[in-house]
Amino acid sequence: MTIGRGLTARLGAMIRERFGAPRIGVISDSTVASLYRETLSASLAEAGLDVRFFDFPAGESRKTFETVGAALDFLARERFTRSDFVLAFGGGVPGDLAGFAAAIYLRGVRFLQVPTTLLAAVDSSVGGKTGVDLPQGKNLAGAFWQPSAVYCDPDFFRTLPDERVAEGYAEMIKHGLIADEAYLRRLETLGPGDGIEEIIARSVEIKASFVAADTRDTGLRQTLNFGHTFGHAIEKVSAYSVSHGSAVAIGMMMACRAADRLGLSESSMTARLEALLRLYRLPTGTAYGAEELAGAALSDKKRSGETIQFVFPIRAGAAALVPVPAADIPRVFRLGLS
Ligand SMILES: NC(=O)c1ccc[n+]([C@@H]2O[C@H](COP(=O)([O-])OP(=O)(O)OC[C@H]3O[C@@H](n4cnc5c(N)ncnc54)[C@H](O)[C@@H]3O)[C@@H](O)[C@H]2O)c1
Known part of the structure; x- marks a missing residue:
């Protein structure tokens, strides 16, 4: 994990330096997208990366197969390939869901985690557990799928309750x-x-x-x-x-x-x-x-x-x-x- 206040401004450059210039499918929730999509987009675009965004309504109730289906649909529609990356942008809900989509899209593509909650930074972004909830209970379906890198910018936590x-x-x-x-x-x-x-x-x-x-x-x-x-x-x-x-x-x-x-x-x-x-x-x-x-x-x-x-x-x-x-x-x- 790379940690640093304000690192989002350099994120595009850091990804480029480490992974070349993959296309990036950002999966996020509505709250994080409305607060930080522009900031993230600017950093990735400045590094010349081709980025597409998908977001779903915020909240645990959307950590479902239905949302994963919509995320997979987005990746396929945008013609993401095995050399491209998914970027999980948000708290544990987008992190678990985007990680799971990455684990099963084309039988597995690489993914990055950019946690925006403290919980996601210290817990859900580490360890490779991805997945969704079922009507019968939380986190009942998923896969172990490790992120290629985690980038943590504590400045995001300023807007957390x-x-x-x-x-x-x-x-x-x-x-x-x-x-x-x-x-x-x-x-x-x-x-x-x-x-x-x-x-x-x-x-x-x-x-x-x-x-x-x-x-x-x-x-x-x-x-x-x-x-x-x-x-x-x-x-x-x-x-x-x-x-x-x-x-x-x-x-x-x-x-x-x-x-x-x-x-x-x-x-x-x-x-x-x-x-x-x-x-x-x-x-x-x-x-x-x-x-x-x-x-x-x-x-x-x-x-x-x-x-x-x-x-x-x-x-x-x-x-x-x-x-x-x-x-x-x-x-x-x-x-x-x-
Ligand atoms: N994979 C794992 O190992 C693991 C471990 C612990 C928890 N989890 C999962 O993580 C989830 C809980 O994580 P969470 O609390 O981050 O949930 P979350 O992603 O739902 O975030 C909580 C709320 O904060 C909002 N938010 C996110 N970043 C923000 C920011 N910077 N400013 C303002 N609002 C912001 C979100 O939109 C959401 O409404 C659960 O689904 C849990 O099962 C997974």
């Missing part, structure tokens, strides 16, 4: 907790908006190290789900009115508390996490009850056989994957709530 920025921080705090105490201390020293290039770079390194160790997400990479099993249950029970980042923040608190009470933590992370979440303006608790949350978790797709894989913190910078039998799930949720 505060809650969206906080969602990115939730994932960064997670990276510190599961993998790197020094990084966690750095996040404690900084605050919202500080040292953004440095901390994105470290978060991406941490995520990439888990991905490299387990590309297909069958083992160690699942440590990145820290806070997510509890978090998914909160999202589901709230009918998705609690955002993903907020749910992950609360989920991490629940995982810390449960780990303490189950005797799994060598040193408790609960108080430290709570202070960090407050610093980055993230929630720390929920009013939902253990029974309804556990019920939602038991119907989640991450259920495998008769156990659910939980990630519990052991100490700062270290976490463990622990399979919990279905019968014990309600108790683990009770222990996670204060």
Whole structure:
């Protein structure tokens, strides 16, 4: 990943230098296109690149096969070939969708990621998971398809609502907790908006190290789900009115508390996490009850056989994957709530 404030102005030149002069099909959503299409277009045109744009209405509800179909239709209509590139421009929704279109168009063309949300920069643009939602649930169809390059310009985040920025921080705090105490201390020293290039770079390194160790997400990479099993249950029970980042923040608190009470933590992370979440303006608790949350978790797709894989913190910078039998799930949720 190349990170730099204002790098969008040089993006066309950087692509040209590294990849020659491919044609570029930019896939974006309506909000990002209306805010930044001109800026991106100017940079690519200045480098002499032939660029075509496709965008779809913003929002998770459009991360569907229907939209992928429209994106494929656009690529075919514009006669994109195997030597051309797709450029995913936006947050995680255009990123996942454009990556998936690139994975299947002509059985796979190269693609670039230009994330415009902090969450996309530190999470969805790294790791090669692409895909769409099905009526039965989120991210149920997709492919592993790695971008050829990711270009991150933190200037895009200036137009993000505060809650969206906080969602990115939730994932960064997670990276510190599961993998790197020094990084966690750095996040404690900084605050919202500080040292953004440095901390994105470290978060991406941490995520990439888990991905490299387990590309297909069958083992160690699942440590990145820290806070997510509890978090998914909160999202589901709230009918998705609690955002993903907020749910992950609360989920991490629940995982810390449960780990303490189950005797799994060598040193408790609960108080430290709570202070960090407050610093980055993230929630720390929920009013939902253990029974309804556990019920939602038991119907989640991450259920495998008769156990659910939980990630519990052991100490700062270290976490463990622990399979919990279905019968014990309600108790683990009770222990996670204060
Ligand atoms: N592939 C992965 O590994 C992975 C990991 C985490 C999340 N995800 C996926 O990412 C998605 C969530 O990501 P997201 O929060 O970035 O969603 P998103 O792409 O929907 O962006 C959130 C909102 O912010 C708007 N937006 C984007 N950039 C903006 C900017 N610079 N200024 C103002 N508004 C802007 C968007 O138009 C949208 O309305 C989910 O679909 C999730 O499943 C994927």
